[in-house]
Every structure is written in structure tokens, then in C-alpha cells.
Amino acid sequence: MIRATNVSKFYGGKRALGPVSFEINPGETVGFLGLNGAGKTTALRILACDLRPSGGTVEVGGVDAVADPHEVRKRIGFLPENPPLYTDMSVVDYLRFAGELRGMSANAVKKRMPDVLEITDLSDVSNDFIGTLSHGYRQRVGVAQAIIHQPKFLILDEPTRGLDPVQIVEMRNLIHDLKQNHTVLISSHILTEISQTCDRLLVLGKGELLGKGTESELASTKGDIRQITVTVRGTDKAAITKVLAAIEGVTKVAEPYEAGGGQLFALSTNKDCRAEVSRAVVEAKLDLLKLDYSRSELENTFIRLVGGADASN
Amino acid sequence: MRATSIIFRRELGSYLRSPIGWVIIAVLLLVDGILFQAFAMRGEQLSAVVLETYFNFSSMFAAAAGVLLSFRLLAEERQNHSMVLLTTSPVRDTEIVLGKFLAALTFLALFLVLSLYMPLLIKVNGKISGAQILVGYLGLFLLGATGLAVGLFASALTRYQLIALLVAAAIMVIMGNVYQLATRLDPPVRDVLSDMDLWWVRFQNSFMRGILNLKDVVFYLANIYFFLLLAVKTLESKRWQ
Numbered sequence: 001m002i003r004a005t006n007v008s009k010f011y012g013g014k015r016a017l018g019p020v021s022f023e024i025n026p027g028e029t030v031g032f033l034g035l036n037g038a039g040k041t042t043a044l045r046i047l048a049c050d051l052r053p054s055g056g057t058v059e060v061g062g063v064d065a066v067a068d069p070h071e072v073r074k075r076i077g078f079l080p081e082n083p084p085l086y087t088d089m090s091v092v093d094y095l096r097f098a099g100e101l102r103g104m105s106a107n108a109v110k111k112r113m114p115d116v117l118e119i120t121d122l123s124d125v126s127n128d129f130i131g132t133l134s135h136g137y138r139q140r141v142g143v144a145q146a147i148i149h150q151p152k153f154l155i156l157d158e159p160t161r162g163l164d165p166v167q168i169v170e171m172r173n174l175i176h177d178l179k180q181n182h183t184v185l186i187s188s189h190i191l192t193e194i195s196q197t198c199d200r201l202l203v204l205g206k207g208e209l210l211g212k213g214t215e216s217e218l219a220s221t222k223g224d225i226r227q228i229t230v231t232v233r234g235t236d237k238a239a240i241t242k243v244l245a246a247i248e249g250v251t252k253v254a255e256p257y258e259a260g261g262g263q264l265f266a267l268s269t270n271k272d273c274r275a276e277v278s279r280a281v282v283e284a285k286l287d288l289l290k291l292d293y294s295r296s297e298l299e300n301t302f303i304r305l306v307g308g309a310d311a312s313n
Numbered sequence: 314m315r316a317t318s319i320i321f322r323r324e325l326g327s328y329l330r331s332p333i334g335w336v337i338i339a340v341l342l343l344v345d346g347i348l349f350q351a352f353a354m355r356g357e358q359l360s361a362v363v364l365e366t367y368f369n370f371s372s373m374f375a376a377a378a379g380v381l382l383s384f385r386l387l388a389e390e391r392q393n394h395s396m397v398l399l400t401t402s403p404v405r406d407t408e409i410v411l412g413k414f415l416a417a418l419t420f421l422a423l424f425l426v427l428s429l430y431m432p433l434l435i436k437v438n439g440k441i442s443g444a445q446i447l448v449g450y451l452g453l454f455l456l457g458a459t460g461l462a463v464g465l466f467a468s469a470l471t472r473y474q475l476i477a478l479l480v481a482a483a484i485m486v487i488m489g490n491v492y493q494l495a496t497r498l499d500p501p502v503r504d505v506l507s508d509m510d511l512w513w514v515r516f517q518n519s520f521m522r523g524i525l526n527l528k529d530v531v532f533y534l535a536n537i538y539f540f541l542l543l544a545v546k547t548l549e550s551k552r553w554q
């Protein structure tokens with residue numbers, strides 16, 4: 001378990017983080033969500049023992065990270081925002097170096113190497129110099145160095161940063177695989193990445209912990225407003241609006257516009273009422289063309305938590 | 314010290330793979346050789362004088378090699394973000410500094426070995442003892458190692474390699490010329506500053522002439538230790554920033 005208690009970090013007189021407190025249980029995949037400058041990287045660097053906190057305590061697997069950072073570093077694999085690579089080394093040489101630095105014997109590294117290359121899909125480029133690899137492959141090498149020593153805890157700071165869409169999907173799949181064997185902590189400001197990968201979220205804003213819990217737990221606080229879009233075939237906008245407004249949970253129906261071969265209505269609701277909406281449309285003998293969240297539940301929650309000022313940055 | 318050995322191997326491999334280290338050695342050897350031909354070998358001179366002249370300018374190249382081989386060691390890691398691998402591994406800052414220092418020291422030793430042909434030419438054609446060459450080279454090695462330690466310290470200060478180079482060069486120039494300042498002052502400040510001189514007092518008056526003084530050896534070792542310690546402490550302090 002990772003336990004942070006009243007952790008804070010000041011750069012000079014400027015507060016970058018905290019005090020924040022949170023726990024991460026074994027086997028969980030937790031997402032650190034926040035805008036740029038929210039304190040995500042600072043928090044992760046403290047957990048990875050790359051940075052000492054100005055105050056508070058961090059325990060990783062029962063070991064105090066400030067008192068015994070050496071021991072904690074053995075248990076953690078860290079992929080920083082910019083992968084720590086030596087471009088003049090081949091992939092295998094680099095991973096051997098990283099493994100040995102983490103206390104593995106040469107034999108242990110040799111045994112572990114094929115697994116790591118397979119997990120990260122690096123077998124084809126294992127003898128290539130890192131300097132010749134594409135950004136996506138370099139990111140994979142970064143993940144490989146983080147898992148070479150089979151750490152219990154894996155910390156990934158913006159793992160999909162700078163990747164193209166195909167590489168993002170590949171990285172997401174890789175993280176899904178890693179979840180099987182590691183407690184994973186991921187930071188990102190990309191909401192879809194977090195929502196598709198993590199079991200639980202920690203939302204940071206201006207160095208403070210604004211919310212924590214599962215996506216639905218976060219959404220259920222403070223009288224959440226969800227947004228649903230429904231596309232219906234028909235021309236009588238007023239009649240359709242009346243049908244939709246009558247649905248229990250719908251608080252507001254916005255002015256519709258033409259989209260996707262029908263009229264698109266944006267509904268504000270205070271609960272998940274997609275089922276009721278679809279039923280009402282069908283019962284009104286209207287053709288339901290599409291039903292979706294106009295904005296993800298997480299995005300709503302995120303914007304509400306970080307506040308309008310931050311969100312507009 | 315296992316981590317020191319791992320970092321040493323990586324760093325030495327990096328020196329051997331990359332052209333930068335070889336280019337530094339080649340340029341210094343070329344200029345050293347030209348100066349040897351131009352100044353040490355001019356006219357008829359006693360072999361011992363020729364050797365002294367050789368050690369005189371070679372000492373500057375040894376110090377320069379020390380700085381040039383070390384100024385990038387930590388600054389470059391920070392600039393390339395690879396430093397994080399070291400700082401998040403179960404490795405002590407002392408081991409990082411020591412591993413890098415020893416690798417650079419090995420490469421410096423290679424440079425000195427490659428320059429040995431010049432004093433050997435003097436020995437073959439004149440009358441000098443092997444011990445005189447050995448003592449001179451011990452001085453070059455210690456001076457170069459001091460340059461390495463200073464360069465490593467400067468490299469720990471900043472992520473900008475040029476700044477690290479300038480800081481290291483400035484420290485070496487000041488330390489190598491303290492004696493010049495001391496001669497303009499009165500005792501006891503003059504004596505204290507003279508004792509701190511890296512080149513005029515500690516090298517020219519002893520190693521260059523084939524005289525081995527233990528206090529000079531200790532002086533260089535103390536300086537090396539001091540700057541390596543500063544490098545370690547600088548790395549440690551960076552963790553708070």
C-alpha cells in the first residue's frame with residue numbers, strides 16, 4: 001500500500017503541492033488527474049523518491065520513503081514524463097543497465113529480459129540503438145525500464161504524452177496488461193485515458209487534492225449534472241422537447257439542432273437516465289438515431305472539481 | 314559499491330562509443346605533440362630541461378583534459394532527463410559521482426598513456442631516469458584528476474553544459490594561479506594562498522622537476538576529495554529543489 005499523509009512540496013516560497021493525503025491499495029490502478037501545473041508530476045516524483053517532500057510522510061509498502069528512500073526505490077518502477085533513456089545504448093544494454101542498477105544480478109536480468117521485451121513488444125528492436133527508435137518505441141523502452149525489476153508499484157507520468165492515436169491505443173493495452181501484476185499509478189490530463197484505464201481517481205488542482213474516489217463516486221458528489229445527447233428523427237421540435245422534458249431526471253432540454261440525419265437534443269440530467277430517455281422516445285413513436293453522453297461523466301466531474309478558472313486555462 | 318561499478322562500466326562504455334571523448338584526446342595530443350616539437354625539442358638542451366619543458370605544458374593539457382572530460386557528466390544527464398533513472402534507483406549519490414569519476418579517470422589515464430611516447434623519445438635520445446618520468450606523470454595524473462573532480466562538481470551545479478564548462482575552467486584557472494596573487498600580498502596570507510596553489514607551487518616546484526613530495530600528493534588528493542564531496546552534496550541538495 002502507498003500512504004501519503006499531509007504531503008507538501010514548496011519550491012522556494014511557492015507551494016507546488018499539498019498538503020495532500022491519500023492511500024493506494026495493492027492491486028489498484030489509480031489515476032492522478034489534473035490540469036498542467038496541478039502538482040501531478042511533483043506528487044509522482046515524491047512517491048518515486050526522486051524528490052523529497054517539504055512536509056508530511058510517504059509510506060510505500062510500510063517503508064518510510066523519506067527515512068529509507070533506498071528501500072522504497074527497489075519497490076517502485078517509475079516512468080517520468082520524459083523517459084530516462086541513453087540514446088547511445090542498445091535497448092537490451094540499456095535494460096540490463098537499468099535492471100542491475102535496481103539491484104538485479106546479471107543472471108536475473110538475463111532471465112527477465114525476454115519477458116520484458118515481450119510485454120513491451122520490443123523484441124524486434126532489442127538490439128537497435130535507442131537513439132534510432134521512434135517516439136512510441138522510446139516510450140515503450142521507458143516502460144520496460146520501469147518494470148524490469150518486477151516492482152510492486154508502477155508510477156507512470158503521462159505515459160501517452162506525444163504518442164500518435166495508434167501508439168496511444170497500444171500504450172493503453174500495455175497498461176491494461178501491466179495492471180495484472182502491478183499496483184499502477186498513472187497521471188494524465190487526458191480524461192479518456194484516465195477513465196478507460198483506472199479503477200480510482202485522485203483529482204488535483206493547484207496543488208490540492210480536489211476529489212478522490214471512483215468515477216461514479218466523484219460524479220455523485222455535489223449534485224452532479226450529467227449531459228446526455230439524443231438524436232431523434234422528426235421535425236416537430238416542440239413536441240419532441242415536451243416528451244424529453246417530461247422524463248424523470250431531466251432538468252433541462254437545450255434548443256435542438258440538426259445533426260446525424262435528425263434533431264440533436266442536449267439534456268441536462270441529475271441521474272443516469274439514458275434508459276428512460278430511450279424508452280420515452282420509442283413510446284412516443286419517434287425514431288431514436290443516437291443516444292450518448294455529450295460530455296463524458298468524468299469530464300463533467302473534472303471541470304466541476306477544478307473549477308471554471310482552472311478549466312479555462 | 315556495486316552501483317559504482319555498474320555506473321563506471323556504462324560511463325566508460327559511453328566514452329569509448331561516443332566520438333566526443335576521442336576527439337578531445339586527439340586534439341589535446343595533437344597540440345601537445347606540436348608544442349613538444351616546437352618548444353621542448355628546440356636547440357641543444359639538457360634532457361632534464363627538455364623533460365621539464367614537456368611536463369610544463371603537458372600539465373595544462375592534463376588539467377584541460379580533466380575539465381573537458383567531466384563537465385558534461387551530470388549536466389548532460391539532467392539535460393537529457395536520463396538522470397531520473399539514477400535518482401530513482403536504489404543508488405546513493407556518492408556511488409553516482411564515484412562511478413562517473415572513475416570512468417573519466419580511466420579515460421584520462423588512457424590520454425596520459427597515449428602521450429607517453431614523447432618522454433620516451435627524450436629517454437631514448439637523452440639521459441633521464443624512468444623515475445623522473447613516473448613522478449612527472451603522477452603529477453599530470455593528479456592534476457588531471459583534480460580537473461575531473463572540479464568538472465564533475467561544476468556539472469552537478471547546472472543542467473547547462475556550457476555553464477558547467479565555464480565554471481570548471483574558472484575554478485581551475487583561479488586555483489592554478491593563486492600563487493600569482495599571493496606574491497602581491499603580505500604574510501601570513503601570502504603563505505596560506507601559496508600553499509593553496511594548484512600549479513605553480515604544487516606542480517612546477519616538484520612533480521615537473523621529478524621531485525616527489527608527499528605533501529603535494531596529499532594536497533591533490535584532498536582537493537579531489539573536496540570537489541567530489543561538493544558534487545555529492547550538490548546532488549543531494551537538488552533532491553530538495
